[in-house]
């Protein structure tokens with residue numbers, strides 16, 4: 386493979402114009418490549434495992450629009466189903482039979498979900514689930530983990546780190562202290578810290594929310610016994626256990642991390658894959674808890690575009706494709722080959738690294754590790770990651786532009802794509 390410097394003239398022009406029109410030139414911050422330096426590439430189209438930029442460069446994609454593209458981008462069957470649905474209109478704002486179909490699929494698939502409410506994003510799902518936790522228990526406090534992301538609602542924007550975090554000081558200007566004063570934090574994989582929070586706040590904690598496999602601080606799996614321990618602790622304290630499976634739902638396994646690890650939470654949030662690339666989120670769980678949601682019960686939550694027929698259609702078709710035999714075995718096989726390959730290349734080229742995969746979700750940290758939580762993840766060599774990211778981009782491999790994001794494969798990634806990716810990684814790591 387020849388080392389080329391990417392030609393990205395059009396991307397640069399478009400991004401320069403965008404910066405005058407939109408804050409940072411983007412509609413969501415990580416896209417701006419700030420943490421890896423350089424310019425973001427501007428996409429023209431996506432298909433299968435590939436993306437093309439406006440300058441005509443092709444890349445193997447490991448972002449998958451941040452998770453939804455698990456069947457590969459623009460899967461022909463999803464596109465065809467969308468064409469048909471489009472003919473009937475773009476939004477009803479009224480009940481539609483497609484909601485029943487997707488709801489049944491979600492309820493059948495996800496062990497904790499007996500009833501579900503559709504919303505438009507993961508952020509919305511997490512906001513609503515927190516309100517529901519409080520409504521059901523009559524308690525205001527919530528425990529989250531450092532480095533876990535539950536969308537951008539005020540209550541979840543709590544600084545990830547040490548005592549400041551535990552006090553719930555706002556992470557972002559504009560978030561009032563009152564919004565985060567009930568948010569308690571603990572390091573991921575630290576049961577003792579959770580135990581201590583319950584002891585310090587008796588009968589005040591509505592529940593514990595977490596990414597059962599962390600993807601928003603890089604890829605960090607739960608230690609043996611961690612999820613089990615949280616299940617016991619929440620039950621002992623009359624609190625709810627909530628899995629934020631916006632990323633892991635239908636990715637770690639068809640029934641999410643809760644199926645994979647055999648731990649059933651009380652409530653679950655979903656997003657990303659269940660929208661098949663259109664904007665969808667959902668929250669669901671035990672029937673007695675979900676019965677509190679309006680109009681069945683008094684907890685208010687609503688949405689003009691919720692249950693949108695196009696979004697339901699893309700979600701249904703995506704889940705159908707995932708139900709075919711062998712899909713998760715295939716994701717595990719190619720993703721393990723990629724994750725193991727990257728680690729081996731790092732070893733052979735003399736870089737401290739750790740990482741791994743579960744199903745089609747993977748990570749690589751430039752630190753010897755082990756990484757059990759966000760503090761550990763922060764020991765990564767970020768400047769090395771930036772150079773690695775740039776080198777891979779120049780060789781036609783699109784990785785998430787941050788050390789603190791998991792990577793994703795899809796059913797469209799071939800063995801050959803993985804081989805090409807590893808060959809590129811070998812060149813880049815040898816030059817770091």
Ligand SMILES: *Cc1c(COP(=O)(O)O)cnc(C)c1O
Pocket residue numbers: 505506507508509511534535536537596600601629630631632656657666
């Ligand atoms: C992406 C994500 C969210 C937020 O979802 P949006 O659709 O971006 O609002 C929440 N929780 C987790 C675990 C996520 O990965």
